[in-house]
Amino acid sequence: MSETPVAFTEQDHADRMVRAARDAVSAGLAGLLVTPGPDLTWLCGYRPAVPTERLTLLVLVPESEPRLLVPALERPDAEAAPGAGALRLSEWRDGQDPYAAAAGLLRPNGHYGVSDSTRAVHLLGLQEALPMTTYRALTTVLPMLRAVKDDHEVARLAAAGTAADAAYEEILSVRFAGRRERDVAADLARLLRAHGHGQVDFTVVGSGPNGADPHHEAGERVIEDGDMVVLDFGGLKDGYGSDTTRTVHVGEPTDEERAVHDVVRQAQQAAFEAVRPGVPCQEIDRVARTVVEAAGYGAYCVRRTGHGVGVTTHEPPYLVRGEQRPLVAGMCFSIEPGICLPGRFGVRIEDVVTCTETGGRRLNTTPHEMAVVS
Numbered sequence: 161m162s163e164t165p166v167a168f169t170e171q172d173h174a175d176r177m178v179r180a181a182r183d184a185v186s187a188g189l190a191g192l193l194v195t196p197g198p199d200l201t202w203l204c205g206y207r208p209a210v211p212t213e214r215l216t217l218l219v220l221v222p223e224s225e226p227r228l229l230v231p232a233l234e235r236p237d238a239e240a241a242p243g244a245g246a247l248r249l250s251e252w253r254d255g256q257d258p259y260a261a262a263a264g265l266l267r268p269n270g271h272y273g274v275s276d277s278t279r280a281v282h283l284l285g286l287q288e289a290l291p292m293t294t295y296r297a298l299t300t301v302l303p304m305l306r307a308v309k310d311d312h313e314v315a316r317l318a319a320a321g322t323a324a325d326a327a328y329e330e331i332l333s334v335r336f337a338g339r340r341e342r343d344v345a346a347d348l349a350r351l352l353r354a355h356g357h358g359q360v361d362f363t364v365v366g367s368g369p370n371g372a373d374p375h376h377e378a379g380e381r382v383i384e385d386g387d388m389v390v391l392d393f394g395g396l397k398d399g400y401g402s403d404t405t406r407t408v409h410v411g412e413p414t415d416e417e418r419a420v421h422d423v424v425r426q427a428q429q430a431a432f433e434a435v436r437p438g439v440p441c442q443e444i445d446r447v448a449r450t451v452v453e454a455a456g457y458g459a460y461c462v463r464r465t466g467h468g469v470g471v472t473t474h475e476p477p478y479l480v481r482g483e484q485r486p487l488v489a490g491m492c493f494s495i496e497p498g499i500c501l502p503g504r505f506g507v508r509i510e511d512v513v514t515c516t517e518t519g520g521r522r523l524n525t526t527p528h529e530m531a532v533v534s
Contacts, residue, residue, distance in 0.1 A: 165319065165398045166312045173205050173243025180305060181220040187301045190270030191221035193286075197277025198471045199298060201399070202306055205242030208234060215258035215282050218247075219265045227265050229258070259285040268292055273301045303476040307468055308490040314514050316400035317469065317492050320357070321512050321523035324394060324402035327351035328526050331391065336383045336410050336533045341365040345378035348393045357395045357402070361473050364392035364405075371407070371506035374463050374498065385411045388421075388505040389533075394473050401473040403494050404524045405510035408531045420457070420499055421507050421530045427451035427497040428509045428528065431465055431479075435495075435513060435520030441483040448497040449481075457499045466494040469512050487515045492523070 180203060184192050194200045196216050201207045204218060206228065214231040216238075221227075225248045230238045232251040238244060252261040259282075266272070269292040274283060276299055283295060298305065309317065330351050336344060345363040352360050365378040371390040383389060387410045394403035407421060431448035445465040452461045466479035469492050477485060477493055496510030511524040 163319075165316050168205065168242055168312065170243055170245045172310075172312075173203065174246035176203050177220055177226045177243070177246060180302070181222045181224075181226075183302055183305065184220065184273055185222045187273065188271065189273050189296075189301060190267050191219060192273045192275075192298065192302075193266075193278070193295070194218040194220070194275040194298075195278045195282060197275055198475075199275040199277065199305070202471050203243070204228065204247060206238055206244070207241075209237055213279075213281070214254075215252070215262065215285070217262050217265075217282075219262075229262055229265065231258075257289075259289040262286060263289040266290060266293060270294075271296070273298045299476060304485065306470050307476050308488050309470060309492050309514070310490065313400065313470065314490065314492065316398050317402075317512060317514070318523045320394075320397040320400050320402035321404065321525075323355035323357060323397050324352065324404045325524055325526045326355045327393070328391070328404065328406055332408070332531050332533055334533075336367075336387075336389060336408075337385045339383055341367055341370065341378040341381050341383060344383070344389075344391075348391065352393065352395055352402075355397075357397045360393075360395040361401075362392065362394060364390065366390040366392075366506060367410075368505060369503050372500040372502050372504065373506070374500065374508070383410060388413070388417055388507065390506050390508055392508065392510065396471075396473070399471055401469045401471070401512075403469055403473050403510065403512055404526075405496055405498075405508045406526065406528075406531065407507045407509065408533050410533055412532060413530060417505065418530065420501070420505075423452060423455040423457060424497055424499055424507045424509050425528045428495055428511070431495045431497060432511070432513060432520050432522065435487060435515055437489050437515060437517060438486045441477050441479050441485055441487060442481050444479045444487075444495065445481055445483075448495070452497060452499060460499045460501055461497065462500055463498065465497050466513075468493045489515055489517045491515045 348363040366376040392405040464480035498508030
């Protein structure tokens with residue numbers, strides 16, 4: 161049994177909301193508008209039990225108490241949220257105009273950051289109620305809002321990584337040859353849940369030529385002896401994400417398959433060793449790509465090297481060419497270089513890594529060597 165994680169307190173959520181409002185000022189915003197989704201859960205701890213078309217809106221304005229506007233029938237749930245004590249709740253009732261209620265909380269000509277999960281109908285409703293108010297996507301103006309994790313967040317990510325590792329170790333003992341990809345994917349999903357995941361986001365099983373498609377959906381292809389198989393899987397455990405990839409082989413691999421796998425392994429290791437505070441995100445991508453290019457496979461390295469992991473399995477920061485933001489201690493992200501040989505096979509190795517004051521720390525610890533399965 162896994163340990164119960166340390167609960168986030170009302171003060172944790174209060175601090176997050178204060179920091180977010182302060183960061184909004186630095187970004188030239190009047191404040192932040194957050195609807196149900198990962199940002200709302202992270203900021204105030206509220207996650208509607210059943211998301212509906214009714215407007216729920218967190219308003220964060222500098223030097224003002226955080227306000228949460230909710231449908232009246234959902235107020236009891238909002239009052240039970242971990243960060244509710246740091247909020248001033250207000251409500252609107254069916255038959256009333258929720259956008260008029262929201263307009264009373266905003267500056268009529270303000271410039272606001274809006275969470276990415278906001279429905280278009282709500283944004284359009286706010287624009288109609290306040291035609292002089294302007295909006296920008298939150299990940300555009302504050303992409304690093306959730307990027308730096310505190311110790312409790314890193315601990316949850318580490319626990320999710322350990323659970324995903326346990327699922328991988330168990331999947332190695334199942335039969336691959338003669339079974340459909342979707343059957344192995346179902347095994348992975350079952351194992352993730354057995355090891356504490358409350359939500360499974362993806363279970364990619366790419367066998368043979370399908371392994372060259374980075375986001376291949378596990379399908380009806382029957383896995384054959386001699387196949388390389390990419391296993392990419394993850395989800396949420398106690399609200400924080402796992403995302404790991406290992407590439408296995410059904411039966412003994414060829415010399416070429418071993419060589420390609422070793423190039424990816426070396427690229428992943430080199431990128432990990434480059435992690436330290438102050439290093440630009442794009443440098444991690446460059447280091448991994450340099451190893452792959454030196455081996456002659458640069459044209460087959462078609463994706464970024466990594467992405468942030470937190471309350472979602474894909475979020476900033478992104479380890480990709482052109483991203484010049486520096487790594488900061490507490491950032492958590494995947495490192496997942498790969499080689500995709502169209503029509504033949506693919507190889508990818510992925511760990512979630514956290515940046516510490518002295519370098520990188522892996523949150524996945526299963527071996528990188530290619531496992532042979534039956």
